[in-house]
Amino acid sequence: MERRDIVIVGGGHSGAHAAAGLRHLGYAGTVAIVCEEPDLPYERPALSKDYLAGEKAFERLLMHTGAFWEERHVELLLNRHVASVDAEAHSIRLSSGDDLGYGSLIWATGGRPRPLTCAGYDLKGVHPVRTRSDVDRMRLELETVLRVAVIGGGYIGLEAASVLRKLGKRVVLLEALDRVLARVAGPEVSRFYEAEHRAHGVDLRTGVKVDCILGEGGRVSGVRLHDGEVVDADMVIVGIGIIPAVEPLIAAGATGRNGIQVDEECRTNLRDVYAIGDCALHSNRYAAGAMVRLECVQNANDQAMVVAKRLAGQPAVYDAVPWFWSNQYDLKLQTIGLSLGHDQTVLRGDPATRRFSVIYLRQGRVIALDCVNAVKDYVQGRKLVIEGWAADPAALRDTGSQLKDIASWDRAPTPVADRVG
Numbered sequence: 001m002e003r004r005d006i007v008i009v010g011g012g013h014s015g016a017h018a019a020a021g022l023r024h025l026g027y028a029g030t031v032a033i034v035c036e037e038p039d040l041p042y043e044r045p046a047l048s049k050d051y052l053a054g055e056k057a058f059e060r061l062l063m064h065t066g067a068f069w070e071e072r073h074v075e076l077l078l079n080r081h082v083a084s085v086d087a088e089a090h091s092i093r094l095s096s097g098d099d100l101g102y103g104s105l106i107w108a109t110g111g112r113p114r115p116l117t118c119a120g121y122d123l124k125g126v127h128p129v130r131t132r133s134d135v136d137r138m139r140l141e142l143e144t145v146l147r148v149a150v151i152g153g154g155y156i157g158l159e160a161a162s163v164l165r166k167l168g169k170r171v172v173l174l175e176a177l178d179r180v181l182a183r184v185a186g187p188e189v190s191r192f193y194e195a196e197h198r199a200h201g202v203d204l205r206t207g208v209k210v211d212c213i214l215g216e217g218g219r220v221s222g223v224r225l226h227d228g229e230v231v232d233a234d235m236v237i238v239g240i241g242i243i244p245a246v247e248p249l250i251a252a253g254a255t256g257r258n259g260i261q262v263d264e265e266c267r268t269n270l271r272d273v274y275a276i277g278d279c280a281l282h283s284n285r286y287a288a289g290a291m292v293r294l295e296c297v298q299n300a301n302d303q304a305m306v307v308a309k310r311l312a313g314q315p316a317v318y319d320a321v322p323w324f325w326s327n328q329y330d331l332k333l334q335t336i337g338l339s340l341g342h343d344q345t346v347l348r349g350d351p352a353t354r355r356f357s358v359i360y361l362r363q364g365r366v367i368a369l370d371c372v373n374a375v376k377d378y379v380q381g382r383k384l385v386i387e388g389w390a391a392d393p394a395a396l397r398d399t400g401s402q403l404k405d406i407a408s409w410d411r412a413p414t415p416v417a418d419r420v421g
Ligand SMILES: Cc1cc2nc3c(=O)[nH]c(=O)nc-3n(C[C@H](O)[C@H](O)[C@H](O)COP(=O)(O)OP(=O)(O)OC[C@H]3O[C@@H](n4cnc5c(N)ncnc54)[C@H](O)[C@@H]3O)c2cc1C
Pocket: 009, 010, 011, 012, 013, 014, 015, 034, 035, 036, 037, 043, 044, 045, 046, 047, 048, 080, 081, 082, 083, 108, 109, 110, 111, 129, 130, 131, 156, 245, 248, 276, 277, 278, 279, 294, 295, 296, 297, 298, 300, 323, 324, 325, 326, 327
C-alpha cells in the first residue's frame, strides 16, 4: 500500500488551505489531497453570486493554478471519493477499492446539500447549489428558463434570488419559517432583506411549507404548497442547508453526529486524525463555549492553519473571531461574531437609508454585529466583539459617535477567556 505523510480528504477551502499552509510553513513531508470533485481547488462563495450571474469565469475562482500545486509537490488526487477509513491501520479506502496509507489524516469534507425529501425532489430542473457542476447545470438551463422557485431563505437562496432577478427571471422564494435568515440573523435584518427582495420583484413568501415538486415529462413544472396552492416553476433551486459529509469517519470511530467533534487543536478522538472546516464541531469561545459548526470561509481557513501549524511543529489553537459576508443586489452584509444566545439587540442607523448595523449583546456585552453597507461599523465593531466590551446601548445606537470611540471610553473589557461558559 502506498503511503503519504499527510493525507487531506476534501479539496475545498479548508483542505486546500491546509496543504498550501503546510508548504508555506516549510513542511517537507509528502502531502496528498484526495477530493471527489474533478476541479482544482476553487472558491465556493462566487457560486451563488458572480459565477451564477455569468460575470466571473471559473478560472478566476481557482485558489491556485495547477503549477502552484506542482511546484509545492502537493499531490492532487481528484475525482476520487473516500469510502472508508481504517484508523488503526492509518489508511483510507477509495470507492475504486484502492487503499492509501497516512501518517496524519486531515478530514476536510465540508457538507452535502440537504436534499428535499418530498415527492418530485429528483425531477430534472431541481438543483442544489454547492459545487461548480451544480451551477454549470443551472446556468445551461437558465438560457431557456423563465420561472424559478427558490426553496429556502438562507444566504444561498437569497443570493441566488438576487442574481436571478438581475438575469430577468421571475422568482418566487419559499421559506418555511416566519422570516428569512432566521438561523443566522435577528429580525431587523430579516425584515430588511425581505423588503429588499420584494422591492426587486421577488415574490417572497415566509411561513410556507412545500408539499411536493410537480413535474411534466420528468421535468419540474411547479411546487405544490401545503395549502394546495401550486407555484408554477421551470426550475427549482434548493438552499435548505447542508449535512456534514462525515459518514466514513464516524464509521471509523470518530466522535460526533452533526459533524466531527474536535478539540481546540482540531484533533478528533482518533489518533493522528484532524477535522476542519464546515464538518468540524468545535467549542467556540464566541458562542460562550457552545459546540458549533461554522459554515464560512473564515473558519475553514483558520482551522486549516491551526492544523498546518501543528503538523509543521508549531503550537496553535483555534480561537479566531468568526466573520462572514453576503452580497445581494447592491447590498453588502458583513457579520462579525456569533449572535447565538443574544439577549438584546441595538439598531444603529436607519434601514430605510440602506446603511445600518444590528448589534447583538449578551448580558450587556457586544457579541456580534450584522452590518449592511456599513463597513466602518464592521471594522470598528470587531474590537468590541473580540475584546468583549460592555457598552451602553444608547451609545451604540448613536450614529453621531464612532464605535471605535465607544471602545475607548466605556467600561474596560472582560478578558474573552472569562466569558467562556
Ligand atoms: C453557494 C455557496 C456560497 C457561499 N458563500 C459564502 C460566503 O459568501 N462567505 C463565506 O464565508 N462562506 C460562504 N460559503 C460557505 C463556504 O464556501 C464554506 O464554508 C467552505 O467552502 C467550507 O470549506 P470546507 O473545506 O469545509 O468544505 P468544502 O469547500 O465544501 O470542501 C469539501 C470538499 O470535500 C469533498 N468531499 C466530501 N466528501 C468526500 C469524500 N468522502 N471523499 C472525497 N472528497 C470528499 C467535497 O466534494 C468538497 O469538494 C458559501 C458556500 C456555498 C455553497
